[in-house]
Amino acid sequence: MRQQISEGRKFAYYLGMVLIVLGFLLFGSTFVTAALHFGDFSNFTAQMQSSAVRAISGMALLIAGSVLRAVGARGLAGSGVVLDTRRARQDLEPYSRMAGGMVKDALDEAGVQPGAGSQTGSAQKVVMLKCRTCGKLNEEDSKFCQECGQTM
Numbered sequence: 001m002r003q004q005i006s007e008g009r010k011f012a013y014y015l016g017m018v019l020i021v022l023g024f025l026l027f028g029s030t031f032v033t034a035a036l037h038f039g040d041f042s043n044f045t046a047q048m049q050s051s052a053v054r055a056i057s058g059m060a061l062l063i064a065g066s067v068l069r070a071v072g073a074r075g076l077a078g079s080g081v082v083l084d085t086r087r088a089r090q091d092l093e094p095y096s097r098m099a100g101g102m103v104k105d106a107l108d109e110a111g112v113q114p115g116a117g118s119q120t121g122s123a124q125k126v127v128m129l130k131c132r133t134c135g136k137l138n139e140e141d142s143k144f145c146q147e148c149g150q151t152m
Contacts, residue, residue, distance in 0.1 A: 005094055009072045016069025019061050027058025 030051045037047060075091025076082040127140040129152055136147035144151055 009075060011072070012068050013072030016065045016067070016072055019065030019068060021065075023058045023061030023063075023065055025058070026054050026061060030055040030058070 033047075033051060071079045071081060073079075074095075075088075077084045077087035078091030080088075082088075128137040129140055129142065130137055131145040131148060131150060131152065133150045134145060134148040136145055138146050138152060142152050
């Protein structure tokens with residue numbers, strides 16, 4: 001499996017980011033010009049047409065950039081554009097590898113050694129006693145029930 005993201009996907013991701021920023025600026029400029037021209041109704045129709053075109057173009061760039069960024073990040077199959085599970089697994093492999101590395105880093109920080117834990121069979125068996133009165137499970141050396149206080 002691949003471990004690196006291809007240059008084409010990187011280009012699509014960064015192009016999507018640029019389109020998102022441009023779309024946000026174009027859409028936001030509508031509000032800035034509306035605030036600057038507040039109360040000025042001269043040539044109102046042309047100003048509104050210009051604002052509408054900028055707002056709609058900005059939204060279109062935001063949407064196109066988001067789609068392009070998702071496809072660049074996850075690949076065609078990983079983002080669901082192409083329905084191929086084997087190819088999707090290959091496209092998402094760097095993210096799976098990264099998630100496993102993050103879990104390993106977290107375990108290292110917590111001081112957990114690889115292979116330690118109950119999954120390897122190193123856990124000790126614990127015997128529990130069931131209370132005859134309430135049914136609560138208590139440790140084997142308990143003299144009284146932890147729930148109801150009856151003698152074991």
